[in-house]
Amino acid sequence: MATKVVMEALSPTMEEGRLVKWNKNEGDQIKSGDVLAEVETDKAVMELVARGDGVLRKRLANEGDASPVGTLLAVIANADENIDSIVGSAAPASTPAPAPAATPAATPAATSATPQTPAQSQGEASTPPQQKAPAGQSAAPARPAPPRPPGPPPAPRGNGASHPGASSAPGARQRSSPLARRLANERGIQLGAVQGTGPGGRIVKRDIENAKATGGGAGRSAAAERLASEGDFKDVPLTQIRKTIARRLTESNGPVPTFFLTAEYDATRGAELRTQLLEMGEQYKVSFNDIVIKAVALALAEHPEVNAHWLGDKIRHFNRIHVAMAVAVEDGLITPVLFDADRMTMWEISAKARELAKKARERKLTPDEYTGATFTVSNLGMFGIDQFTAIINPPEAGILAIGGVEEKPVVVDGQLEVRQRMRVTMSCDHRAVDGATGAKFLQTVKRYIENPLSLII
Amino acid sequence: MAVLTYRDALTQALREELQRDDSVFLMGEEVAQYNGAYKVSKGLLDEFGPMRIVDTPITELGFAGVGVGAAMVGLRPIVEFMTWNFALLALDEVVNAAAKMLYMSGGQYKMPMVFRGPNGAALQLSAQHSQAWESWLAHIPGLKVCTPGTPADAKGLLKSAIRDDNPVVFLEGEMLYNTKGEVPDGEHIVPLGVAELKRTGDHCSVITHGKMALVAMRVADDLAKEGINIDVVDLRTVRPIDVEAISRSVQKTNRAVVLEEGWEICGMGSQVVDFIQRECFDDLDAPVLRVHQEDVPMPYAKNLERAAKPDAGKTIAAIKKVMYLD
Numbered sequence: 001m002a003t004k005v006v007m008e009a010l011s012p013t014m015e016e017g018r019l020v021k022w023n024k025n026e027g028d029q030i031k032s033g034d035v036l037a038e039v040e041t042d043k044a045v046m047e048l049v050a051r052g053d054g055v056l057r058k059r060l061a062n063e064g065d066a067s068p069v070g071t072l073l074a075v076i077a078n079a080d081e082n083i084d085s086i087v088g089s090a091a092p093a094s095t096p097a098p099a100p101a102a103t104p105a106a107t108p109a110a111t112s113a114t115p116q117t118p119a120q121s122q123g124e125a126s127t128p129p130q131q132k133a134p135a136g137q138s139a140a141p142a143r144p145a146p147p148r149p150p151g152p153p154p155a156p157r158g159n160g161a162s163h164p165g166a167s168s169a170p171g172a173r174q175r176s177s178p179l180a181r182r183l184a185n186e187r188g189i190q191l192g193a194v195q196g197t198g199p200g201g202r203i204v205k206r207d208i209e210n211a212k213a214t215g216g217g218a219g220r221s222a223a224a225e226r227l228a229s230e231g232d233f234k235d236v237p238l239t240q241i242r243k244t245i246a247r248r249l250t251e252s253n254g255p256v257p258t259f260f261l262t263a264e265y266d267a268t269r270g271a272e273l274r275t276q277l278l279e280m281g282e283q284y285k286v287s288f289n290d291i292v293i294k295a296v297a298l299a300l301a302e303h304p305e306v307n308a309h310w311l312g313d314k315i316r317h318f319n320r321i322h323v324a325m326a327v328a329v330e331d332g333l334i335t336p337v338l339f340d341a342d343r344m345t346m347w348e349i350s351a352k353a354r355e356l357a358k359k360a361r362e363r364k365l366t367p368d369e370y371t372g373a374t375f376t377v378s379n380l381g382m383f384g385i386d387q388f389t390a391i392i393n394p395p396e397a398g399i400l401a402i403g404g405v406e407e408k409p410v411v412v413d414g415q416l417e418v419r420q421r422m423r424v425t426m427s428c429d430h431r432a433v434d435g436a437t438g439a440k441f442l443q444t445v446k447r448y449i450e451n452p453l454s455l456i457i
Numbered sequence: 458m459a460v461l462t463y464r465d466a467l468t469q470a471l472r473e474e475l476q477r478d479d480s481v482f483l484m485g486e487e488v489a490q491y492n493g494a495y496k497v498s499k500g501l502l503d504e505f506g507p508m509r510i511v512d513t514p515i516t517e518l519g520f521a522g523v524g525v526g527a528a529m530v531g532l533r534p535i536v537e538f539m540t541w542n543f544a545l546l547a548l549d550e551v552v553n554a555a556a557k558m559l560y561m562s563g564g565q566y567k568m569p570m571v572f573r574g575p576n577g578a579a580l581q582l583s584a585q586h587s588q589a590w591e592s593w594l595a596h597i598p599g600l601k602v603c604t605p606g607t608p609a610d611a612k613g614l615l616k617s618a619i620r621d622d623n624p625v626v627f628l629e630g631e632m633l634y635n636t637k638g639e640v641p642d643g644e645h646i647v648p649l650g651v652a653e654l655k656r657t658g659d660h661c662s663v664i665t666h667g668k669m670a671l672v673a674m675r676v677a678d679d680l681a682k683e684g685i686n687i688d689v690v691d692l693r694t695v696r697p698i699d700v701e702a703i704s705r706s707v708q709k710t711n712r713a714v715v716l717e718e719g720w721e722i723c724g725m726g727s728q729v730v731d732f733i734q735r736e737c738f739d740d741l742d743a744p745v746l747r748v749h750q751e752d753v754p755m756p757y758a759k760n761l762e763r764a765a766k767p768d769a770g771k772t773i774a775a776i777k778k779v780m781y782l783d
Contacts (some may be wrong), residue, residue, distance in 0.1 A: 014492070179711050179742040198743070198781050205711060205742040 002077035003052025004088055005036060006199075007067045008193040010046040011367045017041050018066045019073065028056045028287070030076050037073070043370065044363045048073075051195060055079045058087055070174050070192040176203035183208045217377045221316050233318045237312075237432045242315070248433035256310075260389050265449045267420040269407045285345075288422075289325070289379050290350040292402050294379055294455045297321045297341035297349075297449035298438060303441040307374045309395040310432045324373030324393070325353060327360040334360050335393060337373045346384045377402060387423040397432035400445075401425045422449075458641055464634040466498045466608035468524055470615035471535070473644075475505050478533060483576075484511035484520055485537030495540045495575060495634050521547035521572070525554045528570040533619060538574035541590045541628065545651060552738040555624035556599030571618045573627035575670055576604075577718045580632070581762060583756035590721035591667065594626045595696040595728075601625045601649055602696040606670030607636040610693050615648025630668045652699035654706065658686025661776045662706040662730050664693040665716040669767065676772045678754060687776060695725050700722075703729060704736040712779040716772050721749045743779040748772050 007017050020038040024030060030050045037048045043115045054076040059219050061073045075083045176184075176191055180203045184191050185206065196203035238246070249257030270291050277284040300307040304317040321342040326334035336356035338349060375397075378390040381404030390401035403423040411421045424445070428438045448454055461469070472479050482505075488510040492499040502510040512522040517538060524534040538544035544551070551572055555673060558566045578587035595602045601623055605611040611629065618625035655670060656677035665673045670691040677687050688706040692698060707713045713733055715726035726747040733745050751765040777783045 032722045177742045178739050204781060 001052075002057075002083050003050070003054065003083055003195060004072055005048070005050065005076060006088060006415060007069050007071045007073055008048060008190060008310045009069045010039060010043045011043045014041045014043070014069060015020035016066050016068045017046075019061050019063055021043060021063055022059060024056050025058055025261050025412075026059055030054055030056050040107075043367070046366075048311055050076060051193075052076050055302040058080075059081050060087065069190075084229075122417075152306070174203065175200055177205065177430070179205050180208050187253075198404075202438045204258045207366045217363075231321040232320050233316050234316060238314055240260070242431070245434075249430045253430075256392050256394055257433065258392055258427050259423055259430050259438075260427055261435070261438045262387065262425045263446060264421055264423045265446050266410075267363055267449065270452045271405065271451060273456075286346050286350045287353075288381065288401070288405055289377075290346055290353060290378065291449065291452060291455060293323055293325060293338060293341060293353065293377055293447050294344075294346050294399075294423075295452075296375070296400060297323050297338075298448055298455070299441055299444040300375055301342045302444050303437070305437055306398055306428075306433055308397040308399055308432050309374070310429050311395055313431045315397070320373045320374070322372055324370070324396075325376035327357045327378060329361050329363070334365060334370055335373060335376055336360055336370050337363055339372070340351055375399070381405060381422070383430040385426060390427055391427050392429055393426050397429045398438065399427050401427065458639040460629065460637050461608045461612075461640045461686035462496065462505055462634065463605075463608045463611050463629070463636050463638070464497055465639050466612040466638075467615055468499060468501070469640075470619070471498065471501060471517065472504065474616055474619040475501065478633060479509075480531065481533045481535065482509040483509065483537060484513050484524065484529075486513055486539050489538050493537070495631065496538070497629075497634070513769065514632075517545075517547035518550060519544055521550035522554065524570050525550050525558070525568070528555070528568050528624075529558065532728075533569045533668060535571045535573060540586065541576040541674045541684040542588055544572065544574060544590075551600070551624070551626070552597050555751075556597045560599060560624070561770045567622045568624045569620075569622045571615070571625050571627050571730060571765075572694045573615070573618075573629060576628035577630055577632075577710065578638070578750075578755055578762075579598045580765065581757060581759060582755075583757040587748070587762075589667075589717070589757035591628055591695050591717075592723055592725045592728075593720055593721055594628075600696060601694065602628065603649065603671045603694050604628045604649075604667035605693060606630075606633070606634070606667050606691055607647065608693075609645065609648055611655070612640055612717045614649065614693060616646050617649050619723065625649070628656070628667060633668055633671075647693065650694045650697040650699055652690050652692045652694075654688060655691045656687060656689040656700070658688055659710055660685050660687055660712075661780055662690060662694065662703075662710045662713040663716055663772065663776065664690045664706070664713060664726075666725065667718060668696050669718050672767070672769050672772060676776070677771050679769065680776065685776070685780070688723045692725075692729075697730065698727075698732065700732045700736060705733055707733055707737040708740045711740050712718055713737075713741075713745045714748060714769060714772060714775040714779060715745060716748045718767060719750055721747065721752055724749055743781065746775040746779055748775050752772040 010017065020040050023035050024034065024036050031038070032050055032053050034050045035047045036050050036056070039046050040046045049425045053130070055078065056074060058075045059073070061067055065075065075086050077083050082237065110155060164195070171323040174191060175196065175198070177198070181191065183205060191203055194203050194207050197207055197324040198204040236432060257287045265289070270288065270394045274286060274288070277286060296298045304319065307318050307321055314390050320340055322337050323341040324337045326333050326335050336359070338344065338352055339348060344352065356365070356369065360367070373396060376393050378399060379402040380388055381402055384404055386403040386406060388401050388403065390399045392399050401424065405419050405420050405422045408421040409416055410421065424442065426438050471483060483501065484694060486493050488498045489502040489507060498510060505696060516781055521536055524536040526577060527534045538547065546563055555568050555570060558568045576591065577589040577596050591602055591604055594600055601621065603614045603618055605614045618627050656676055658677065663673045663676065670689065672732045673689040677689050680687060686707050690702055715729045717725050717727065728743045729746065748767045748771045753765055756765055774783070
């Protein structure tokens with residue numbers, strides 16, 4: 001039986017991917033598990049793996065092409081199998097991309113007054129300006145083979161349950177039974193990565209079960225598994241007052257009603273500790289960031305109501321502490337996660353944080369490494385920023401922004417002294433965390449930071 | 458447990474209820490001296506006399522109306538139609554009088570009566586005498602509609618129907634009268650509106666009622682030999698319908714075939730499928746399929762009649778299709 005190779009959702013937020021490089025040629029013998037191609041997602045460059053045996057009969061995408069998740073990229077089949085119907089149904093997807101450098105920024109659309117709809121940002125560089133629809137309308141209907149159907153861009157649908165961008169050809173939408181969609185959702189399986197065996201390629205229950213059994217599909221990520229294991233969290237049903245707080249604050253302040261708490265900590269002892277550790281040898285070296293992460297992790301263990309996700313109908317308090325750290329990369333930022341950070345020693349945190357930051361800059365993080373956090377820390381101290389506010393990464397309930405350590409005059413016991421000081425600002429989702437709750441958490445962080453020996457013993 | 462024919466089970470129910478409550482009486486064409494066209498009232502005239510087992514002229518509308526009047530003044534009439542094909546003439550009394558009396562009298566007149574008789578096709582009785590009417594009757598608010606498929610259900614449901622204070626339409630089957638089955642001894646009551654799981658399996662639900670319950674059970678036994686195990690949900694009463702039993706089964710098997718004797722358009726199956734899509738949308742792994750009579754008046758020719766009727770082969774094909782096995 002022929003196996004369709006589709007653009008898979010290789011990260012939780014991926015809606016389209018760019019085919020960087022084909023590793024296999026048409027006519028190559030393929031075994032399930034072979035790396036067919038490299039695909040650039042919104043987060044990293046990932047491997048696209050074959051999910052069936054046979055011959056790579058047809059490649060339908062060119063290197064450099066960006067395709068929505070679910071688009072047919074190639075067909076694996078027996079050497080003598082007729083694949084015309086499969087290839088034919090995917091004709092629009094095989095339209096070559098205009099130019100290798102067809103990033104949205106390079107398209108005429110970027111300079112046009114027409115608002116950038118998702119449909120327009122998909123490599124439509126060759127569209128003549130006169131074909132553009134009037135401002136405010138999607139330009140899609142004017143094009144012969146739009147990569148998305150005309151009309152407003154489809155709302156995100158969670159696990160990529162539908163693939164509106166797959167093709168405009170009738171029957172090309174990925175079909176799946178309601179049960180299959182429910183099971184895929186429950187098990188964290190990306191439907192786009194599942195081969196449907198029902199009529200017309202419909203994904204049915206047995207396909208989801210096979211996807212799970214063979215490890216096909218994205219599967220439930222280890223991170224998701226970590227967050228969902230029994231007993232690792234406590235769901236708190238929303239009380240009426242919490243519902244009202246959530247509703248009123250959302251009306252006032254956007255989807256995540258955020259407030260900010262700023263505190264200044266004395267980092268003198270922390271600085272001394274760093275110096276002393278460094279004197280013991282290079283292997284004991286830790287950064288201020290490591291000290292903060294460790295302090296935050298230990299404080300989160302004492303304040304599960306901050307180590308939380310806002311889930312719309314409830315708040316989930318996690319018993320395990322997975323701290324994400326924001327890492328700047330060339331064209332954005334990413335938040336790799338230190339899992340069970342409260343149980344790691346300072347040096348384990350230090351080593352792991354360095355490793356994750358390096359992988360992040362090399363774009364080699366896997367989704368398992370950057371999803372599943374319960375709280376995030378963002379540090380701009382190294383850029384000379386003494387204080388800033390960070391934006392919450394939903395559904396997390398908070399994020400802590402760390403400023404740089406600097407010498408300041410402070411009054412200690414009635415005497416003016418020069419001390420090392422640092423400022424932190426916590427952004428809190430007010431639906432889940434109230435002011436006093438956040439303030440108590442910051443007091444605990446202060447206790448750890450100002451008594452840094454407690455972090456290493 | 459005694460093994461009885463469907464006919465004898467009905468006779469037992471009538472006798473027991475006639476003995477139990479002297480406001481109960483039976484009337485219809487040839488129910489008394491001839492012992493009933495299908496012998497369901499055999500021996501009842503001798504036992505209960507001509508005041509309670511009453512022969513009527515061939516006037517369906519007339520004696521149905523007499524029944525309605527008797528119910529209004531406190532009796533519990535059982536009106537037998539020789540077949541439901543003939544009962545069409547009496548539908549004004551069934552639909553416009555019996556079904557609406559409680560409502561239109563502001564609750565002053567209860568309507569404790571039963572309209573009963575054979576329903577559906579027998580063999581080569583041609584277009585006018587081979588019709589299944591349950592979807593017509595179940596459509597009417599104010600009526601309850603029973604479709605027993607086995608002797609035990611026939612007895613238990615008829616006793617419930619006679620005791621119910623609302624008009625109950627009771628659909629028997631000419632082809633069922635001679636079928637046999639175990640009937641619990643002593644007082645045996647089957648409540649109205651409760652389905653029964655007649656076979657159990659995880660692979661597919663077959664939802665059915667009346668005569669087709671027998672077909673479904675045979676299908677279940679045949680498929681079990683192939684390793685396919687199905688739920689057979691026998692609705693037994695098609696108004697009210699036991700939606701919970703349907704949901705429970707479909708939520709377990711994730712697929713369903715609805716089997717009925719009547720035509721497709723606005724059939725009972727349409728309603729069952731509606732309940733399924735509403736209650737079980739996220740549980741469905743395949744579209745629900747229906748098996749029913751072909752959309753034609755029943756042919757007289759034997760081969761065409763066979764082709765037009767729903768049967769085990771059509772049901773098995775539908776089951777395999779929703780299981781993605783074909």
